[in-house]
Amino acid sequence: MALREKSDRDSARANGIDVVEWPFANLADHARYEAECRRALALGCVGKVGSPSRQAMIAMRCFSPVREEVERAQRMEVAYRAAVAAGDGAISVRGEMVDAASVRIARRAIEFEERIKAATAEQ
Numbered sequence: 001m002a003l004r005e006k007s008d009r010d011s012a013r014a015n016g017i018d019v020v021e022w023p024f025a026n027l028a029d030h031a032r033y034e035a036e037c038r039r040a041l042a043l044g045c046v047g048k049v050g051s052p053s054r055q056a057m058i059a060m061r062c063f064s065p066v067r068e069e070v071e072r073a074q075r076m077e078v079a080y081r082a083a084v085a086a087g088d089g090a091i092s093v094r095g096e097m098v099d100a101a102s103v104r105i106a107r108r109a110i111e112f113e114e115r116i117k118a119a120t121a122e123q
Contacts (some may be wrong), residue, residue, distance in 0.1 A: 009044060020045060022048075023049035024036050024048065030054075030055075033048075033058055034062060041062055048062075048063070064112070065112055065113050069109045070113045076102065076103055077103055077107060077110070079091060080098050080100075
């Protein structure tokens with residue numbers, strides 16, 4: 001779902017709908033397209049519409065989680081599950097507070113990496 005308005009993006013995300021940022025028409029301005037991708041990511045989007053031949057690799061680089069981010073999310077999730085099983089609601093993992101909300105946010109990196117792996121395996 002491509003949305004421009006913040007309220008629309010927030011509503012979509014609150015309902016479990018992945019938000020993809022609006023297209024960027026200037027196919028020659030790679031630096032600006034990358035800046036637009038990074039802005040969209042900061043706003044919670046999972047991708048940005050672009051030209052497959054000219055902008056796809058930029059978008060992939062911007063929206064793909066880095067290995068360290070995925071490993072951090074996995075550590076948080078494992079530690080939090082163990083804490084919940086022991087009756088705790090919030091814990092510290094490597095000096096960072098981890099609770100249900102932070103695990104839910106971190107889980108997005110794990111899920112995104114899983115979707116990328118599944119999509120590239122199909123090709």
